[in-house]
Amino acid sequence: MTAATTIDAMDTVMVDSGPSEQDAVLDIRNLQVFYATPSGDVRAVDNVSFKVQRGEIIGLVGESGCGKTTTAMAILRLVQPPGRIAGGEINLDSVNLADLEGDDLRETRWTKLSLIPQGAMNSLNPVMRISSQIKDTIRTHEGRISNRELKERILQLLQLVGLPSRVYDMYPHELSGGMKQRACIAMAIALDPVLVIADEPTSALDVVVQRVVGETLLDVKERLGVSMIVIGHDMGLMAQLVDRLAVMYAGRIVEFAPVESIFNEQLHPYTQLLIESIPSIKEKKPLKLTEGLTHDLRTHMQGCIFQLRCPHVMDICREENPPMRALRSRHETACHLYDDDGIRLH
Amino acid sequence: MSELTLGYFLRRLGMWLLTIWIGATLIFTIPRLAPGDPITAMVERMIQQAGYIENSADLIEAWRARFGLDGPWHVQYRNYLLSMVRVDLGYSLANFPARVTDIIGRSLPWTLGMVSIATILSFGAGNLIGALMAWRRVPAFIRNILPVSLTFTSIPFFMFGILLISFLAFKWKIFPAFGNYGRGVEPGWNLDFILSVLHHGLLPVLSIVVTSMGFWALGMRGMMVTTDGEDYMILANAKGLRSRRIFWFYGIRNSMLPQVTALALNLGAVAGGSLLVELIFGYPGLGYFLYQAIISADYTVIQGIVFMLIVGVATAVLILDLLYPMIDPRITYSKGQA
Ligand SMILES: Nc1ncnc2c1ncn2[C@@H]1O[C@H](COP(=O)(O)OP(=O)(O)O)[C@@H](O)[C@H]1O
Ligand code: SF4
Ligand SMILES: [Mg+2]
Secondary structure (H helix, E strand, O other), X not given: OHHHHHHHHHXXXXXXXXXXXXXXXXXXXEEEEEEEEOOEEEEEEEEEEXXXXXXXXXXXXXXXXXXXXXXXXXXXXXXXOOEEEEEEEEEEOOEEHHHOOHHHHHHHEOOOEEEEOOOHHHOOOOOOOHHHHHHHHHHHHHOOOOHHHHHHHHHHHHHHOOOOHHHHHOOHHHOOHHHHHHHXXXXXXXXXXXXXXXXXXXXXXXXXXXXXHHHHHHHHHHHHOOEEEEEOOXXXXXXXXXXXXXXXXXXXXXXXXXXXXXXXXXXXXXXXXHHHOOOOOOOOOOOXXXXXXXXXXXXXXXXXXXXXXXXOOOHHHHHOOOOOEEEEOOEEEOOOOEOOOOOEOO | OOOOOHHHHHHHHHHHHHHHHHHHHHHHHHHHHOOOOHHHHHHHHHHHHHOOOOOHHHHHHHHHHHOOOOOOHHHHHHHHHHHHHOOOOOEOOOOOOOEHHHHHHHHHHXXXXXXXXXXXXXXXXXXXHHHHHHOOOOOHHHHHHHHHHHHXXXXXXXXXXXXXXXXXXXXXXXXXXXXXXXXXXXXXXXXHHHHHHHHHHHHHHHHHHHHHHHHHHHHHHHHHHHHHXXXXXXXXXXXXXXXXXXXXXXXXXXXXXXXXXXXXXXXXXXXXXXXXXXXHOOOOOHHHHHHHHHHOOOHHHXXXXXXXXXXXXXXXXXXXXXXXXXXXOOOOOOOXXX
16 A cells, blocks of 8 residues: 555656655754763764655765764664764654654654664574564554464565565574564564665675675665665665765765766765775775874864865865855765866866 | 474483482492491490490491491492482481481472572562663662662671571561461461461561572673663664563563573572571571581481482572573574573
């Protein structure tokens, strides 16, 4: 039933060349997440704003420690102390998740947004059968359902992610890494959420399994038309899976564009280095990023956050924080290297 | 798959038998290594008391034969093992016509009841308190008053028992100072008897529970903190499960596993401790009779009770071993790793 409506929704997105305001499932505005440490707040996510359209898959890339997981956890309202959401809005279907508390928040979780966790290896309860872990989720949110109906539904979910039905009665330790990850995907779509967040869904897996899991995700997206945020540094997976790509650096989004557009032309110097260092996209090249020059996330930096590592740094970069501007059609970048018309200055 | 395989069961049963056999052999060996022998010692004591006993040498020989202490050691050993298998533990030396099995039969149920109730209460309450202390969703004021219940953990249980007796039994006379049920109460399934048993058993149980639950609480608190940092706890929260369900089925359920292992490892100490508690409270269980047997040098009773304790602890460990793979599916019966 929902499949038909979501497929319709997908069609409209595909027909529409430019997504309209009302279609945004998720609208994040000026999100700030800080971790309190003895030597001051770590500004792990600092003024991040972006939108996810209905049925769209957003890729979130950037080197490790740039704040991808923290962003995901903030959307799920699962930032653990000493972390806290220090500001901003997280509007999901016009409800600001940042304002929700108690049962309102609990009931929103999984019915509207679900998580495919980063550590699929340890994300399943080791002492519960796979079926029980999906069951308790459905029962908690939908109340009493007959055992037969529930079983049928779970078997369908397993089938959808390409798992054999014997997985139903298995414990996590009896599954391989890829199977565990697909069990997590099955669980994530059990309640037909509007948004699924997948945190590095393939990074702990070996290459062959990575592709299978990637295809499973793609399949789920095509069948259910669910919106997703996929975090990872696997550019191959990104190219295969996502519609738009957000490049994150030191707690900020520095470039955000349709995936073809970004692979065609990287506007931000960081994105250029990031793409150049991927052996699978262009021919093998050593990582050009200079290590050890990242700025301390505890200090609020005057000007552009990438200035310490940027090969094109200018005077203005040290004074003014570059705003996100659409330099090409739907292609936004935060860099002083371009004028308002998207012409490169030097 | 966690199905109890015959192989696993037999291996565990083998371990159980081995433990008991080694225990029985030690019981057989140790008294024989000591200088002198119990029969001579006893007859000498009788001589001291009566002044003179006719044919004391014959008497000693006769009693030796009676208690299976004559003949070469391997014959003695074989006879000894056979009698153990037949659960024939012989006669009391000090109270001759009384059979050791009768003494054990009378006292074992009390020990078994008291120790298992005390252990279950202590394990249950301790683990629950520890888990709540570690659970961030428990209101802070509750988490702060919980440690108060662990105040007595640092006191040795026998000292706590003496405290309880001197105040609650002797000074205020709220509880009896000894015995397992009151005089004039008809043993059986009647309310008077049951109430009397509870009244008599409360202080011994309390002294064990109050002084030992802190051990479980501290272990559980640590485990629960560790478990709370696991990825599956984050996912459980992301799933929007109710806090209570996460607490029991994700938190406690996983944190409990090492605690059960610790319980199995501690059963010997638990049994040993309860013997002293029985002594303090004059509670007529195995420990009480063991003490009586020791002061009257009643070797056969000592042997019988010690043997019983070994069988009891080994059996409890066997049961935990067989149950463990059911609570932790990662331990498979078939591979026999527990
Ligand atoms: N518990 C914490 N305490 C302090 N800093 C933290 C904590 N967790 C994460 N951080 C910091 O937040 C930043 C972002 O981390 P994270 O979101 O995990 O990055 P990513 O997922 O992109 O690798 C990192 O610089 C990290 O050091
Ligand atoms: S704003 Fe300046 S420092 Fe920052 S990326 Fe652009 S050119 Fe480099
Ligand atoms: Mg991460």
